[in-house]
Amino acid sequence: MILYDYVLSASCYKVRLMAALLGTPLTLRAVNFHPGREHKSPEMLALNPKGTLPILQDRDTVLTDSADILRRLTADHPEWQNTDDDRWLAFASDLNDSLGLARLHDVIGYEADIDKARAAGVSALRKLEAHLTEQRFDGLIFLTGSNPTIADIACFPNTALAPDGGVTLDPYPSIRLWMRAIRSLPGFIEMPGIHRLHELAHPA
Amino acid sequence: MNAAIDNHWYPVAMISGIDAPRETLLLGKKISLGREDGTCWVLDASGAELPTVERFGHLWTSPGQPNRDLFTIPEADSPGRRLVDVGSVKVKCSPLRAVENFLDIAHFPFVHTDILGAEPHTEVDRYDVKIREEVDEVWATKVKFYQPQAAKSAAGGITTEYMYRVPAPTCSVLYKTCPPRPGEWDVITLFVQPLTEEWCEVWPWMALYDDESTMSEMVSFQQLIFMQDRSILENQLPRKLPLDPGMEVPTQADMTSVAYRRWLKKIGYTYGAQLVAA
Numbered sequence: 001m002i003l004y005d006y007v008l009s010a011s012c013y014k015v016r017l018m019a020a021l022l023g024t025p026l027t028l029r030a031v032n033f034h035p036g037r038e039h040k041s042p043e044m045l046a047l048n049p050k051g052t053l054p055i056l057q058d059r060d061t062v063l064t065d066s067a068d069i070l071r072r073l074t075a076d077h078p079e080w081q082n083t084d085d086d087r088w089l090a091f092a093s094d095l096n097d098s099l100g101l102a103r104l105h106d107v108i109g110y111e112a113d114i115d116k117a118r119a120a121g122v123s124a125l126r127k128l129e130a131h132l133t134e135q136r137f138d139g140l141i142f143l144t145g146s147n148p149t150i151a152d153i154a155c156f157p158n159t160a161l162a163p164d165g166g167v168t169l170d171p172y173p174s175i176r177l178w179m180r181a182i183r184s185l186p187g188f189i190e191m192p193g194i195h196r197l198h199e200l201a202h203p204a
Numbered sequence: 205m206n207a208a209i210d211n212h213w214y215p216v217a218m219i220s221g222i223d224a225p226r227e228t229l230l231l232g233k234k235i236s237l238g239r240e241d242g243t244c245w246v247l248d249a250s251g252a253e254l255p256t257v258e259r260f261g262h263l264w265t266s267p268g269q270p271n272r273d274l275f276t277i278p279e280a281d282s283p284g285r286r287l288v289d290v291g292s293v294k295v296k297c298s299p300l301r302a303v304e305n306f307l308d309i310a311h312f313p314f315v316h317t318d319i320l321g322a323e324p325h326t327e328v329d330r331y332d333v334k335i336r337e338e339v340d341e342v343w344a345t346k347v348k349f350y351q352p353q354a355a356k357s358a359a360g361g362i363t364t365e366y367m368y369r370v371p372a373p374t375c376s377v378l379y380k381t382c383p384p385r386p387g388e389w390d391v392i393t394l395f396v397q398p399l400t401e402e403w404c405e406v407w408p409w410m411a412l413y414d415d416e417s418t419m420s421e422m423v424s425f426q427q428l429i430f431m432q433d434r435s436i437l438e439n440q441l442p443r444k445l446p447l448d449p450g451m452e453v454p455t456q457a458d459m460t461s462v463a464y465r466r467w468l469k470k471i472g473y474t475y476g477a478q479l480v481a482a
Contacts, residue, residue: 006424007424007425007427007428007431008427008428008431030418030420030421030423030424031420032419032420032423032424034291034427035218035220035221035289035290035291035292035423036291036419036420036423038420106294106296107293107294107431107434108291108292108293108294109292109294109405163435163438164434164435166296190317192427192428192429192430192431192432192434192435193431193432193434193435195315195432195435196317198314198317
């Protein structure tokens, strides 16, 4: 499987992270999204007319939606799927349109109504915090239960990268614990802005 | 007006990225820039033309009257090198903090884990640092460090040798061992545009020997590295770089940074800095 990848994209990272957690090998093709705008080049548009990343190519199949890609990667891993995933995959899309947009604005100068993007991001984080707190009351650490599913992988990147867009995560203890649980998963990989757990990786 | 700050050249755009006129900030003031018939222009807020230099793939300007030409990097002109426009990243930190971070080696194993450094190889050996009075630049030489993946072109762990050069207050040039061509130096630069005293736009640029990697791979590699630094830079306190000793305690590994701060103080470069007695 080939992933057309941009190293700083939260959505591409969802795919890299999912594959790493499953132990599924991916061939990465670096795309110069910034500053090259290579995702809008004729070659890339031929592959994905929407001109977006990520793109997953598996023989004759081309998938361009990160939720679809997560479903396909976990097709033979039912433990990574849950009937509640769909609403969280939709929520992940809200995170991308708010926190993700604020990040692209602050980091690489994307046009955006930054106050609106951050406000929508904060509102989404409050919903996430409320849900994860309820989960903790029930003794559950992840979004849909006691085990991680594609719901967690879809929502994690833009949440964890919120500070890149000027949105602090300090007020959300349940979110921070949840992120720590994800970063502790065997096979976890980092991306710029999301560091690995040094202190847990090598316990004394 | 402060000549010690205004009379320098500053990067304000990547030339290949100027597709329409636009506004940006330089030293807290609005400027506009664009390109017409292949020539770049920059105007200050009152519409007056500012001087320009087009070099290293970037557009440079100055709000003052620079008393010398923009520095050169002769090594970058040698044939066979690939010139890499990395693009820009905005960071909410002092421009001087961004440069200082670029000069630091000790953070490699902790921030660029398994790429530019790895535990337990955390020790920074003694190296040479000098303010070269004749060119008014800071230089660090004979810097050696073990790196698991020193460059996109590196096949495995190597001990990399570095030279660091600060030719202007908000610019740094790094020369490092070139994995595919022993004996040559790869050139990696950090050009920092001071938007305000606590906000900057960083334009990395590279001149590398690498016949294997695609341009996109080289850009990705450098963006990966710099974005690992960004979240650290945005959390450094105090926000402005202290030029006087006492507020932050340097160690042996920080000799370059000590020389950089001393040099900034000597030339009176205080934008993004703080002068506070210990």
